[in-house]
Amino acid sequence: MSLRGKAAIVGAALAGCGEAHGKSSMEITIEGVHGALADAGIALGEVDAVATCQPLDMLSGLTLAQELGLNPRFTMNNRMGGSSFLSHTLWAAMLLELRLADTVLICYGSNQRTASGKLMTALGLPTYEAPYRPLFPLSSYALAADRHMTQFGTTREQLADVAVAARAWAQKNPDAFMRDPLTREDVIASRPVSDPLRVRDCCLVTDGGGAIVMRRAETAKDHPKPPVYLLGGGEGTTHRDISEMEDLTVTGAAQSGRTAMGMAGVKPADIDVVQLYDAFTINVILFLEDLGFCNKGEGGPFVANGGIAPGGHLPVNTNGGGLSCVHPGMYGIFTLIEAVRQLRGDAGDRQIDGAELALAHGNGGVLSSQVTNILGTEATL
Amino acid sequence: MxxxxxxxxxxxxxxxxxxxxxxxxxxxxxxxxxxxxxxxxxxxxxxxxxxxxALTGRGTVYARTVVRRKPERGGDYNVVLVDLEEGVRMMSRIDGIAHDQIVAGLKVTASIGEGAEGDPAVIFRPEGEAN
Structure with a gap:
């Protein structure tokens, strides 16, 4: 039995992106839920399974059910960091296909920018890393970037070009948080934080949230917007702490991508638009390699000189990504929502003509959890 | 045991x-x-x-970063991953060398120094340097 095309996203909405003054993380989340249900034309009472993962609330699935006034048949609180939401879609598809649930809600929200001005996390440093004071999570990604540069000759300029491409996409997105011009030189001259990464290699600290609603494919067309079908999904978990990652140049995206594309029956060259969790510039290079869009070690040249910017050879992070659009601590759900926008043909100035097949990819922890979803229009079924 | x-x-x-x-x-x-x-x-x-x-204490730097911090807040410090001869990797710090001279492949030797809270922690020095 395959889950290919068995479930679809029938509603999606953003909420509170940028700055949401005076709102709690859960309030932003609920605003997203309200928007996604309206987008789907579904009444709140029809929701019978919920999934979330919030910045600080360890029992956020329960809080969500409470705030919605629901007694769900399933409450998913799977907590793998920013990739969680792309795992929630897989569990949703399983519940729907087994008819254990009929309407699944997946959502997120965080007020980290206005509440604290930095990443809000319940995590402390790992026991065997704490004595050395790595910045969490930044230094872990810096170590991966350093190793990639050592092993493959990836350059500072190539890392910068990831941020420059994200900004160019953000300039086409009226909802993006940072839309000022950004050059390679700006990135390289920005404040060093943890070598080789500088502040413009790092995702934003914003508020924001979003929600999606999933239903079985057989009823997915009974809603106002075109359904976006889940064609494949896969996960990879290689470690928790960066000191336990076997090879800092190879992530679990190799496994998650292979599994997801295998289920969907597609290959990288078939994908029209790509949404990757770009917590740091090195992420994009690693994931493009591991997902098979280029060979291992060739991610630097692949992204250089506008390769993934508007007009490049592959559209990546068309909303501006976590680097320039929105990054409220966990970004995973935003990869899904932007993929939905693109596949509905509803992405405004940044719309990729004829987009039928999208890849959304989430990262959790410190390159620890990787989850890939392949999404498609009705034409790809 | x-x-x-x-x-x-x-x-x-x-x-x-x-x-x-x-x-x-x-x-x-x-x-x-x-x-x-x-x-x-x-x-x-x-x-x-x-x-x-017991261990040989010998290792090789696998990856390094330098956390940049203002002098009044304690200044820069390095964080490294070291591969030990025994085939395991650990996070640590290299003392006795300028941060910018630490590169992957550098041979290092373990000793016990102080961690962030003054607690005992394994640290490394360039091979051949006295502790």
């Missing part, structure tokens, strides 16, 4: 050894794999037969 259910767990044993000036890691009595960080069962084969063993 203490197996499952007997005495303190491997984290406490490691910390107690370090406090006595002893840096040892585990080795699997079943498959021979060296194990760090300390664990209850061998991640290579699942055996609980993990014994504490």
């Amino acid at each position: 203490a197996g499952i259910g007997q005495g303190p767990g491997p984290d406490a044993v490691f910390a107690a050894k370090l406090a006595e000036g002893v840096f040892e890691i585990q080795k699997c009595g079943s498959c021979g794999t060296h194990v760090f960080h300390p664990r209850v069962i061998c991640p290579a084969c699942g055996s609980a037969d993990l014994k504490w063993v």
